[in-house]
Amino acid sequence: MVEVANASHADTDWLVREDASSGEAWVSRCVTLGEYLVAKEGSEIVGFLRFSRFWGRVPYMEMIRVLPGHRRSGVGTALFLAWEEAMRGEGARLLMTSSECDESRPQDWHRRNGFTETGAIELPGLQSVPEVFFIKPIA
Ligand SMILES: CC(C)(COP(=O)(O)OP(=O)(O)OC[C@H]1O[C@@H](n2cnc3c(N)ncnc32)[C@H](O)[C@@H]1OP(=O)(O)O)[C@@H](O)C(=O)NCCC(=O)NCCS
Numbered sequence: 278m279v280e281v282a283n284a285s286h287a288d289t290d291w292l293v294r295e296d297a298s299s300g301e302a303w304v305s306r307c308v309t310l311g312e313y314l315v316a317k318e319g320s321e322i323v324g325f326l327r328f329s330r331f332w333g334r335v336p337y338m339e340m341i342r343v344l345p346g347h348r349r350s351g352v353g354t355a356l357f358l359a360w361e362e363a364m365r366g367e368g369a370r371l372l373m374t375s376s377e378c379d380e381s382r383p384q385d386w387h388r389r390n391g392f393t394e395t396g397a398i399e400l401p402g403l404q405s406v407p408e409v410f411f412i413k414p415i416a
Contacts, residue, residue, distance in 0.1 A: 279316050279317070279318055279323070279351065279352050280316070281315070281316050281356055281359035283311050283313065283314060284308050284313035284314065284325065286305075286308055286309075288308065288313075288315055289301070289304055289305060289308055291322050292304045292313060295322075296325060296342070307327055307329075312327060312328055313325055314326040314360055314363075316343070316352045316355055316356050318347070318352075323347040324341070324344060324352045324356055325341070325342060325356070326340070326357065327341075328360065334369075335371055335372075335373055336360075336364040336371075337373040338360065338372065338373070338374040341353060341356060343356075357390050361415060369415060370414065370416035371416075372392070372412065372413040373410065373411065373412055373413075374387055374392060374410075374411050375408050375411065376411070377404065377406050377407075377408060378397055378406050378408070379406050384409065387411050388411075391413045392411035392412065393411060394409055394411055395411060396409075398410070
């Protein structure tokens with residue numbers, strides 16, 4: 278049975294380890310601001326969702342990741358649905374996310390959750406392939 282909750286500071290070490298590209302300072306900042314959800318099975322964390330807000334107001338899912346041994350059992354969906362519900366509760370009318378253009382599996386997963394592709398941008402010097410953006414109206 279998976280339970281989704283806001284991450285707490287007690288989860289910081291796990292998040293620093295598993296959300297490795299973020300670094301400790303950014304992880305702590307996001308935990309403090311409530312920009313992490315974690316999925317727990319019992320006392321074990323098995324996945325997380327990290328977000329921010331485009332223009333400071335449009336919820337933007339930056340990363341969702343489920344530990345390899347726990348995939349395809351509904352954990353990612355539980356994280357996403359809890360986030361969508363929380364954002365709707367805040368009055369959001371649109372959700373955003375993005376992915377590298379050659380990552381077809383995460384993109385399929387985003388589409389499965391109701392996102393549609395809305396465009397791509399090139400990021401010379403940062404990434405060798407364009408980043409594709411997805412939106413989901415939730416009003
Ligand atoms: C993408 C990810 C978060 C999905 O989480 P998950 O817990 O494995 O997904 P769920 O079990 O909730 O999936 C729900 C449904 O989507 C399907 N699904 C799972 N992964 C999928 C994928 N990569 N592509 C298409 N469908 C997928 C499942 O079969 C399931 O369908 P079903 O209920 O009909 O069997 C997880 O696979 C992951 O961490 N991947 C690596 C990191 C990543 O790519 N993150 C996304 C980009 S930031």
